[in-house]
Amino acid sequence: xxxxxxxxxxxxxxxxxxxxxxxxxxxxxxxxxxxxxxxxxxxxxxxxxxxxxxxxxxxxxxxxxxxxxxxxxxxxxxxxxxx
Amino acid sequence: xxxxxxxxxxxxxxxxxxxxxxxxxxxxxxxxxxxxxxxxxxxxxxxxxxxxxxxxxxxxxxxxxxxxxxxxxxxxxxxxxxxxxxxxxxxx
Numbered sequence: 001x002x003x004x005x006x007x008x009x010x011x012x013x014x015x016x017x018x019x020x021x022x023x024x025x026x027x028x029x030x031x032x033x034x035x036x037x038x039x040x041x042x043x044x045x046x047x048x049x050x051x052x053x054x055x056x057x058x059x060x061x062x063x064x065x066x067x068x069x070x071x072x073x074x075x076x077x078x079x080x081x082x083x
Numbered sequence: 084x085x086x087x088x089x090x091x092x093x094x095x096x097x098x099x100x101x102x103x104x105x106x107x108x109x110x111x112x113x114x115x116x117x118x119x120x121x122x123x124x125x126x127x128x129x130x131x132x133x134x135x136x137x138x139x140x141x142x143x144x145x146x147x148x149x150x151x152x153x154x155x156x157x158x159x160x161x162x163x164x165x166x167x168x169x170x171x172x173x174x175x
Contacts, residue, residue, distance in 0.1 A: 003149055006144055006145060006147070006149075007145045009141070009144060009145070010141045010142060010143070010144035010145025010146070011141065011145050012141070013137055013138065013140060013141025013142075013144070014138045014141040014142050014145070016137070016141075017134040017135070017137040017138040017141065018134075018138065020130075020134050021130075021131055021134040021135075024127070024130050024131070024134075025127075025131075028120070028123050028126075028127045029120055029127070032116040032119050032120055033116055050123065050126075051123070051126060054126060054129075054130055
């Protein structure tokens with residue numbers, strides 16, 4: 001078995017993704033069938049955000065990948081040799 | 084039929100079914116809430132696939148066995164390789 005930090009990081013990733021999945025499932029699939037005066041609606045943002053927030057997350061992810069690529073390419077550029 | 088064609092066929096079939104339900108293209112009078120849920124299906128499936136990938140990576144990180152011997156052997160090989168390359172003129 002993996003030890004120490006590996007186990008903690010791995011299990012916290014699993015837990016985080018389970019929580020995210022459950023919250024998103026209730027938000028997108030369960031809430032439309034629940035009456036609008038039910039208490040459950042208090043724990044969830046308006047439904048437009050269920051589209052906007054993943055959109056923002058995707059943009060941030062792409063920006064990070066792009067920034068990483070730029071940094072790596074910049075560090076490894078070599079000036080052309082002049083014969 | 085190639086795998087690509089099979090995948091494209093499957094994806095377009097699902098896409099057509101989704102569009103017909105979500106945008107009421109055939110006037111099937113599906114109730115409003117069902118149409119709303121159907122409309123958000125592609126995004127929901129994408130998010131759940133992301134969650135599944137994250138969970139799989141996390142679980143495999145947590146359960147991968149430590150291989151002390153292989154780790155030591157790898158460090159040895161890295162040292163040897165660095166020495167070798169240094170002799171040949173590469174600066175690390």
